[in-house]
């Protein structure tokens with residue numbers, strides 16, 4: 498390492514990472530040639546440590562991001578050897594002793610002394626980006642603008658528009674997204690099947706499932722508090738069983754890994770409109786019952802969306818609004 502290389506440390510819980518942390522991290526990164534970021538997490542904390550470590554790695558690609566998941570005391574009064582324990586733990590995980598410690602908390606002073614480093618205070622009054630992890634945890638939706646894009650999918654409320662074909666799912670998805678100024682996840686089945694003229698065979702199911710997962714993951718960072726999804730993988734399992742009598746096990750496992758805060762189950766009380774990607778004109782009612790049975794058997798939250806187009810929209814808006822604290 499060249500003699501004049503500047504090395505620094507930022508320590509944090511990042512519970513969750515917010516734009517105040519990013520200001521501190523960007524400040525430290527600009528100061529240093531080599532920046533170490535230690536993400537200190539406890540198993541009992543409300544957001545899993547591996548997620549926070551992953552987020553900071555994504556946010557700070559130029560830094561060396563280290564996960565410290567040891568059960569260390571959190572405040573000096575908690576343990577007589579508090580500072581020894583922290584010094585030992587940090588020196589064990591850091592590749593070298595840093596020259597600078599960056600923090601907005603006054604404990605940064607002592608921490609720097611313990612490591613033989615110099616303390617660099619950064620915005621101790623937190624006026625540059627006035628936010629704290631505590632406020633975000635209390636009401637993440639209210640403080641949405643302070644959440645980095647990579648963190649937003651974790652907090653976004655997910656609503657799935659769910660139901661048989663030709664019941665207005667795509668229109669409702671689009672209208673809800675516009676109403677709540679947020680992003681909509683498109684139905685990948687339509688994209689895939691339209692591209693091949695509407696023909697479908699069992700091998701298409703896995704492509705559709707992968708596409709749906711990819712569409713939701715790629716859209717989620719754009720969510721503004723809410724993510725409106727036109728269908729989900731559970732619906733793919735119903736389609737697969739209805740058309741081909743079976744469904745690949747991995748799709749069901751992947752479906753189970755995604756939780757939705759609400760399903761809007763679209764009723765079949767609107768006229769059927771044919772197009773190139775419609776498959777079961779005679780079976781809309783039976784398909785609707787299959788959808789409802791699945792939601793019931795899994796205990797998923799849902800409301801039935803029926804009536805005129807206007808009534809459907811109003812019901813959906815009401816149900817979605819009720820998900821957020823007033």
Ligand SMILES: NC(=O)c1ccc[n+]([C@@H]2O[C@H](COP(=O)([O-])OP(=O)(O)OC[C@H]3O[C@@H](n4cnc5c(N)ncnc54)[C@H](O)[C@@H]3O)[C@@H](O)[C@H]2O)c1
Pocket residue numbers: 508509510511512516517518520521537538570571572573583599600601602604608619620623626627628629630
């Ligand atoms: N309290 C102490 O005396 C002390 C001493 C040594 C170690 N620790 C440990 O350090 C770890 C990290 O603690 P933490 O609570 O500081 O983590 P944190 O994630 O809350 O904060 C990380 C860093 O970001 C800064 N920060 C937070 N909001 C900011 C904003 N809006 N603008 C600019 N900077 C902002 C903090 O001051 C801190 O320097 C914990 O495990 C803690 O136990 C604490």
